Amino acid sequence: MIGFALPLxxxxxxxxxxxxxxxxxxAALPGRADAAQSVAVTQPVVGQALFDDFNYTDYTxxxxxxxxxxxxxxxxxxxxxxxxWRPQDITFATESGNSIMSLRSGSNGTASGTTQTEIYQxxxxxxxxxxxxxxxxxxxxxxxxxxxxxxxxxxxxxxNYPMDPDYGELDFEYLPNGGWGxxxxxxxxxxxxxxxxxxxQSVAVTxxxxxxxxxxxxxxxxxxxxxxxxxxxxxxxxxxxxxxxPETSMGIRFNHWLIDLLGTNSKRSRAYDQRVDYVYHLKDQxxxxxxxxxxxxxxxxxxxxxxxxx
Numbered sequence: 001m002i003g004f005a006l007p008l009x010x011x012x013x014x015x016x017x018x019x020x021x022x023x024x025x026x027a028a029l030p031g032r033a034d035a036a037q038s039v040a041v042t043q044p045v046v047g048q049a050l051f052d053d054f055n056y057t058d059y060t061x062x063x064x065x066x067x068x069x070x071x072x073x074x075x076x077x078x079x080x081x082x083x084x085w086r087p088q089d090i091t092f093a094t095e096s097g098n099s100i101m102s103l104r105s106g107s108n109g110t111a112s113g114t115t116q117t118e119i120y121q122x123x124x125x126x127x128x129x130x131x132x133x134x135x136x137x138x139x140x141x142x143x144x145x146x147x148x149x150x151x152x153x154x155x156x157x158x159x160n161y162p163m164d165p166d167y168g169e170l171d172f173e174y175l176p177n178g179g180w181g182x183x184x185x186x187x188x189x190x191x192x193x194x195x196x197x198x199x200x201q202s203v204a205v206t207x208x209x210x211x212x213x214x215x216x217x218x219x220x221x222x223x224x225x226x227x228x229x230x231x232x233x234x235x236x237x238x239x240x241x242x243x244x245x246p247e248t249s250m251g252i253r254f255n256h257w258l259i260d261l262l263g264t265n266s267k268r269s270r271a272y273d274q275r276v277d278y279v280y281h282l283k284d285q286x287x288x289x290x291x292x293x294x295x296x297x298x299x300x301x302x303x304x305x306x307x308x309x310x
Contacts, residue, residue: 082111106271143270162196168246207238
């Protein structure tokens, strides 16, 4: 989620329902095949695009900021009040020929001992295709299990004032140990129109599947003038329409954080990893998940680890 606290993160399932959020079951939602706005499988993909294979040395690599990324530091929401965002816990390594970014977050059961990670791109993306290959984790890399983690890939527009109509947010969020009234593992796709904190009011819709999604997954979001579609591993996961379409440009973000410290009472140190293989955006064109994979394969076949023409 975003770089400031949203009360939704502390709401129970009942409160989510009262706020007007919609939950779907295990079946994928039907969607609209828009041939006019989709690029044919046989056509080369041409357009303004961002692709990053996250081929960096470490968090101090100057190319990270040169390419529009910011690694969050200090304190502030979302997550546990008093937790620290640590850029140094975002690391890079090569596995099977691919460069992989890892976001490690964890706790020792205290707010001061809780660390979280976030990386975000400039705000300059609106309609089109968003994609990333992400590895979610159910079990900690070390230490006791049970923390209510949030592992994400999302886009966002800043909220300038309560119920700002220009606010927008499109979320993939994975809860390995539940939270927000959900008892166990679940994947959520949420589209936001707007909200206010006090008194709490939101215009948002959520689709969820309660199951483990541990492991690598291909995540795709497409947004045009009529519909937002969410895909996981090639299948349609959710489909949302007005009033949830984003009106203005958004930034692309990945973050990994703790909802609270109530998942376990252990004071032993523990940490969880969320890993990212690549991120891709194509402006104003709706690609299928198969087309996205073709584009990524082409970048890698040409030895291109970064491109930004947006």
